Amino acid sequence: MNPTNYLVLASVLFTLGAMTVLLRRNAVIAFMGVELMLNASNLALVHLSRHHGDLQGQVLAFFVMVVAAAEVVVGLAIIVAIFKTRRSASVDDADLLKG
Amino acid sequence: MPDVEALAPALVAVPLAAAALLLVLGRAADRWGHWLAVLASWAAFVVGAVLALDLLGRPAEERVVDVTVGRWFDAGSLAVDAGIRLDPLSITFVLLVTFVGSLIHVYSVAYMAHDRDRRRFFAYLNLFVAAMLLLVLADSYLLLFVGWEGVGLASYLLIGFWNHRTPYAVAGKKAFVANRVGDIGLLVAMGLLLAHVGALDFASVDAAARSGALSEGTLTAVGLMLLLAACGKSAQFPLQSWLGDAMAGPTPVSALIHAATMVTAGVYLVVRSASVFDGAPTAQLVVVVVGAITLVFGAVVGCAKDDLKKALAASTMSQIGYMMLAAGLGPVGYAYAIFHLVTHGFFKAGMFLGAGSVMHAMDDEVDMRRFGGLARLLPVTAVTFGLGWLAILGVPPFAGFFSKDGIIEAAFVPVEGAPWRAWVFGLVALLGAGVTAFYMSRLFFMTFAGRRRWSDGHDEGRGTAPAPAGAHPVGTPAPVHHPHEAPLLMVVPMVVLAIGSAVLGLVLATRGFTTWLEPVTGHAEHEEPVLPVPVIIAATLVVVAAGLALAALRYARDEVPVVPPVGTALTRAARVDLYQDAVNDAALVEPGTHLTRTLVFADRAAVDGAAVGVGALTVRAGTAARRAQTGLVRSYAATTLLGVVVLGGVVLALGS
Numbered sequence: 082m083n084p085t086n087y088l089v090l091a092s093v094l095f096t097l098g099a100m101t102v103l104l105r106r107n108a109v110i111a112f113m114g115v116e117l118m119l120n121a122s123n124l125a126l127v128h129l130s131r132h133h134g135d136l137q138g139q140v141l142a143f144f145v146m147v148v149a150a151a152e153v154v155v156g157l158a159i160i161v162a163i164f165k166t167r168r169s170a171s172v173d174d175a176d177l178l179k180g
Numbered sequence: 181m182p183d184v185e186a187l188a189p190a191l192v193a194v195p196l197a198a199a200a201l202l203l204v205l206g207r208a209a210d211r212w213g214h215w216l217a218v219l220a221s222w223a224a225f226v227v228g229a230v231l232a233l234d235l236l237g238r239p240a241e242e243r244v245v246d247v248t249v250g251r252w253f254d255a256g257s258l259a260v261d262a263g264i265r266l267d268p269l270s271i272t273f274v275l276l277v278t279f280v281g282s283l284i285h286v287y288s289v290a291y292m293a294h295d296r297d298r299r300r301f302f303a304y305l306n307l308f309v310a311a312m313l314l315l316v317l318a319d320s321y322l323l324l325f326v327g328w329e330g331v332g333l334a335s336y337l338l339i340g341f342w343n344h345r346t347p348y349a350v351a352g353k354k355a356f357v358a359n360r361v362g363d364i365g366l367l368v369a370m371g372l373l374l375a376h377v378g379a380l381d382f383a384s385v386d387a388a389a390r391s392g393a394l395s396e397g398t399l400t401a402v403g404l405m406l407l408l409a410a411c412g413k414s415a416q417f418p419l420q421s422w423l424g425d426a427m428a429g430p431t432p433v434s435a436l437i438h439a440a441t442m443v444t445a446g447v448y449l450v451v452r453s454a455s456v457f458d459g460a461p462t463a464q465l466v467v468v469v470v471g472a473i474t475l476v477f478g479a480v481v482g483c484a485k486d487d488l489k490k491a492l493a494a495s496t497m498s499q500i501g502y503m504m505l506a507a508g509l510g511p512v513g514y515a516y517a518i519f520h521l522v523t524h525g526f527f528k529a530g531m532f533l534g535a536g537s538v539m540h541a542m543d544d545e546v547d548m549r550r551f552g553g554l555a556r557l558l559p560v561t562a563v564t565f566g567l568g569w570l571a572i573l574g575v576p577p578f579a580g581f582f583s584k585d586g587i588i589e590a591a592f593v594p595v596e597g598a599p600w601r602a603w604v605f606g607l608v609a610l611l612g613a614g615v616t617a618f619y620m621s622r623l624f625f626m627t628f629a630g631r632r633r634w635s636d637g638h639d640e641g642r643g644t645a646p647a648p649a650g651a652h653p654v655g656t657p658a659p660v661h662h663p664h665e666a667p668l669l670m671v672v673p674m675v676v677l678a679i680g681s682a683v684l685g686l687v688l689a690t691r692g693f694t695t696w697l698e699p700v701t702g703h704a705e706h707e708e709p710v711l712p713v714p715v716i717i718a719a720t721l722v723v724v725a726a727g728l729a730l731a732a733l734r735y736a737r738d739e740v741p742v743v744p745p746v747g748t749a750l751t752r753a754a755r756v757d758l759y760q761d762a763v764n765d766a767a768l769v770e771p772g773t774h775l776t777r778t779l780v781f782a783d784r785a786a787v788d789g790a791a792v793g794v795g796a797l798t799v800r801a802g803t804a805a806r807r808a809q810t811g812l813v814r815s816y817a818a819t820t821l822l823g824v825v826v827l828g829g830v831v832l833a834l835g836s
Contacts, residue, residue, distance in 0.1 A: 103817055103818055103821070104814075106814075111814075172812070172813040173812055173813075175811075175813070176811030178809060179810055179811025179812075180805075180807070180808070180809030180810075180811070
């Protein structure tokens with residue numbers, strides 16, 4: 082199989098995730114987009130690791146997973162807290178940082 | 181006697197402590213505060229008298245005693261000790277200040293009896309006495325400067341004592357500012373001495389000046405700066421304009437500070453710096469010229485003033501001009517300058533107290549054209565004032581005759597290489613005596629002689645009160661007064677000062693006052709004036725008699741108009757102090773105001789503009805940058821993504 086296909090797939094997944102983050106208002110959906118971007122980059126890392134024949138990329142992919150797990154915990158907690166106070170999960174409603 | 185000199189610091193400390201106590205205790209001391217002040221002043225006099233007796237008991241060459249009080253401060257290589265110098269000059273001043281000062285304290289107890297701030301007044305008086313004693317007792321220019329500023333402060337506080345009246349407060353400020361100008365001179369002189377001698381105590385400066393270690397140029401510069409200081413403090417030309425306005429203060433203040441003591445500090449400074457001036461003939465000449473100008477200036481102004489106190493102030497200015505002239509003559513004049521200073525302290529203080537008594541009797545009226553015929557109603561005041569008047573005229577055997585005649589003789593002593601000086605300054609001093617006789621007699625006759633130009637409210641029909649037809653303009657009836665002699669507390673000091681005016685000159689002259697000062701002023705060989713002494717004395721007496729006679733004709737025999745006549749151009753000029761205030765305004769105040777306005781404008785436009793501009797720029801930049809902060813998470817994410825893409829592009833472009 083053409084090794085470029087893995088990279089194309091990773092790019093497509095990453096773009097989908099980025100678009101989700103940028104375009105969807107629901108915080109949970111946006112969050113899923115972030116996960117998708119992380120996993121797209123994991124795919125690229127693992128593929129390139131195998132392609133180059135060393136383990137660095139795979140080790141890095143494990144780190145990304147650990148960080149993603151931690152991020153999910155914190156991120157979901159924040160989303161729940163925002164939902165409790167504002168009765169809304171829309172990221173556009175929480176604009177207190179507007180200058 | 182064992183260490184009487186150790187008492188010397190008490191001279192300053194006692195009045196200072198009393199002043200501090202009175203100010204700190206506030207209204208709690210209202211009932212007895214004035215007596216504490218009187219006591220402190222007399223205590224200083226007693227200490228001064230003890231020290232004077234101690235000095236008198238020593239042989240002449242041991243009559244300079246330095247008492248070191250302690251290290252004042254160290255500044256790098258400069259170590260300054262605070263010390264007191266007791267010598268005939270300082271002790272003479274101590275006795276004058278404490279004796280006249282104490283009498284005036286006593287007088288003020290009655291004079292200020294109805295003033296609710298009498299305690300504060302006495303605190304300031306004691307502060308003044310302490311500062312003046314520090315000034316004359318200091319053994320270095322630096323400590324002298326502390327006293328110098330102290331008397332300036334006390335003078336300011338007392339001129340503006342009734343500061344609820346704006347003109348009085350302004351007069352105090354004017355005196356303070358004029359004094360500041362002089363102080364610059366003293367500061368610069370001290371700087372010069374520090375640079376060239378490395379010390380500021382009189383002993384080191386004297387040694388350096390007498391040994392020739394200082395060039396004549398340096399001595400001249402120091403001398404001129406000291407003269408500037410003296411001009412400020414002693415109201416000499418061109419810094420004399422404050423003295424007339426200083427009469428805004430209560431009359432005892434005018435007597436003590438602006439006649440007898442503080443204004444003589446400039447003469448003291450010149451005599452104290454004799455070693456500097458002796459080595460700088462140019463500076464001496466300037467001192468003489470300043471003295472001569474002020475002498476004439478004050479005399480001319482004195483002839484035109486109708487305000488009793490201001491006429492006396494002009495006379496003070498003129499008499500201090502005599503002292504300055506004498507002090508500038510060098511060793512022949514120093515002793516007579518101090519001699520005249522002492523006798524003047526007595527007779528001028530006496531006359532000011534007399535003026536206070538007249539004002540007390542006439543409800544604070546000071547216009548002499550509204551007086552007249554007061555001798556019968558205020559006999560004691562008239563007699564005591566009269567003795568002071570005869571003393572200032574220089575009528576023998578009253579005090580002024582001995583001191584002023586000494587100055588006139590000294591002025592006639594020829595100076596090597598400049599024969600014109602003896603004639604010019606001698607004649608100025610001689611004619612000044614004549615003018616003095618005229619204006620002082622005018623003052624005396626207008627106040628005490630002639631017909632009444634006021635009313636006591638009972639004398640309609642008796643024909644005495646209404647002045648001759650035409651004297652009063654329509655609508656201004658003669659003021660109603662009920663003159664009465666002053667209380668005993670005011671009369672006694674006047675009597676004592678009058679006795680001093682009468683006999684002090686004779687006593688001091690026969691007891692060798694001029695030789696007593698020799699440890700300080702140096703011995704002066706007797707030199708013959710350009711005219712024989714009897715001729716000078718006779719000429720002086722003739723001129724004085726002429727001035728007296730003219731005044732008697734015009735102000736005792738003729739009716740004095742209640743409304744001032746228009747007068748000649750000179751009279752009109754003299755009434756406004758020969759345009760001194762106008763000149764000061766035009767030469768200093770106006771340019772100063774313009775300079776200030778320009779500076780304020782420049783400050784607003786440039787400095788403030790720059791500061792405000794930077795601020796405004798920051799605000800505008802902030803407003804622009806604020807737009808980027810939308811608060812929308814997704815826009816932040818888009819920005820991040822854009823950044824990553826750009827960075828990636830850069831990496832790709834550079835990496836290839």
